[in-house]
Amino acid sequence: MKTKRIVITGGPGSGKTALIKYLEKEGYPVLHEISRDVILEAQEDGIEQLFLENPILFSEKLLEGRLKQFHEAKNCEAPILFFDRGMPDVTAYMDFVDTHYPNNFSETCLENRYDEIFVLPPWEEIYEQDNERYESFEQAEKIFDFLKKGYENYGYKIHDVPAGSIKDRVVFIINKLENIL
Template sequence: MKTKKIVLTGGPGSGKTTLIKFLEKEGYKVMHEISRDVTLEAQRQGIAQLFLENPILFSEMLLEGRLKQFQEGCSINSPIVFYDRGMPDVTAYMDFVKVHYPINFSEICNKNRYDHVFVLPPWKDIYEQDNERYESFEQAEKLFHFLKEGYLKYGYTPHEVPVGSLEERAEFILSQF
């Protein structure tokens, strides 16, 4: 059985992680977002916002972690694995902050392919800033467009998930394949 690798992406505060947790509770295999872990580890080492202070190092760590998740997902015996963000998110964020990244970032994204990409639009009613989410809602809206364009750049066709209840969003995604 070939496992379908499904990415959920979108700007900060769009409901991705809540939706991933809902899908997991419904019995689906998931790979959780790792950027908060990377950020918290850097903060323990005295770096307040690693992405802002050293975007290349932060992005290398994220890309390495997401590649590892991708490889783990390939070996899971399940019809579907959902990923809370994918490897192309890394280059999209770098494009957003206008930082040049090594060519191997794009090579990794091109070589390791997901089956479907779903992008969640900005949703002001649920958006919250916190210790790891430093972007404003306006920045989240811009990031949404960079993420969508970032996946298009790698030949994906991102499907936009309508705003709605967790059940409605999950149903929309599951009805696409």
């Protein structure tokens, strides 16, 4: 049995991480977002905002980490594995900041395919900025648009997850997966 790789993505502050934690609490295997780890590692090295100061290096680290996660799915014995963001998020963010990136970024995204993509829209009522989330809500809305377009450009069909309680969102995702897998 091949494990289905399911990406949960969305702009900053869309409730994505809370949803992933809920899925994990419910017993689903998940692979967590790694960008905060990359940010904190850079801050320990004296670089306050690595993405802003060196977006290519930051994005290389993210792509490398997400590719590693993608390959870790081969060791998963569950039928479904959830990812908190996928590799196309990297190029979507680069497109958002209008920064050219090496061709191997896109090649990596094209060669390593996820099975389903769920996108959470911006949700102003739950949006909060913090030390690692520096984007305004308006920027989060634009990032959401770039994420959708980015995944679609790689040939993915996007499933929009409606706003609502975490439980309602999880029910939506699980029901959708039962109908398509």
